[in-house]
Amino acid sequence: MLLRLLFVLLIALNIAVAAWLLLGQSGPHAVEASDKGVPELKLLTELPVASSAGAPAGASSGVASAVPVASSATVAEKAPSAVVTMPVTPAKPTPTTPAPAQEVAKAAAEAPAPPASVPTSAKRSxxxxxxxxxxxxxxxxxxxxxxxxxxxxxxxxxxxxxESHGWRVFLPAQDTRELALAQARRLEAKGIKDYFVVTVQGEMQNSVALGLFHDPANARKRRDEVIAAGFPARMSERTETxxxxxxxxxxxxxxxxxxxxxxxxxxxxxxxxxxx
Known part of the structure; x- marks a missing residue:
């Protein structure tokens, strides 16, 4: 029984080693130092020195002196910093040629005249x-x-x-109502009709009213008739506020x-x- 178990373990170990040899060697185990298409990083000390000017060739030609890191192994190391130099070309001023005097005068003559000032409307009052x-x-x-x-x-x-509400003709107020009634009876005896004794309290109480007229001429005529009969008739305008x-x-x-x-x-x- 023990031998049979050892035999089975040996077979399993052989299978595992064979699988590791076959499958483990099929894929890449290391990453290349640089990816394809990315230039390698070069230090300033590795650049060729120009014989004539004594300056780095990359600086004189206006090309970048170094490129970014491509390998993770290189980044892990403490490499010196790369310096990038970009050429700056000064802009050339455009030469201006002064225009001839004749052309300036012609342009001034052809320029449109400024619009005349439009009269504004007068201020509204x-x-x-x-x-x-x-x-x-x-x-x-x-x-x-x-x-x-x-x-x-x-x-x-x-x-x-x-407001005027007409003209009234009347006899002055008496001290008592009996005196006002006696005066009214005397008017009746003289043939003067259309009168009444005012009994309402106020300034006209116990007076004898002889008529209310809208036309002041008619009021004056009535007053004169009563005065001619021997009574002190008066005329006043009736107003209300x-x-x-x-x-x-x-x-x-x-x-x-x-x-x-x-x-x-x-x-x-x-x-x-x-x-x-």
């Missing part, structure tokens, strides 16, 4: 207008929206205005007529005003 009065803020906002594209800037403001709104705008001078045509609010006009 502006003016300020006050548009109104508007009875309601709705009319003001509508007009402001309509004129927005024609105005540079705008603002709104409110004012108090006194109400708020109104104005729209101030800044517009170019050439759009003034367009602004006036665009106003649609009743009673509103455009008039010059101070700028803001």
């Amino acid at each position: 502006y003016r300020c207008l006050a548009i109104g009065p508007f009875a309601t803020q709705v009319d003001l906002r509508t007009t402001r929206t309509t004129l927005a594209s024609r105005t540079v800037r705008s603002r709104q403001r409110q004012e108090q205005t006194t 109400t708020p109104v709104w104005w729209l101030d705008v800044v517009v170019p001078d050439d759009t003034g007529n367009d602004i006036r045509r665009a106003i649609r609010a009743p009673g509103a006009t455009a008039r010059p005003t101070g700028c803001f």
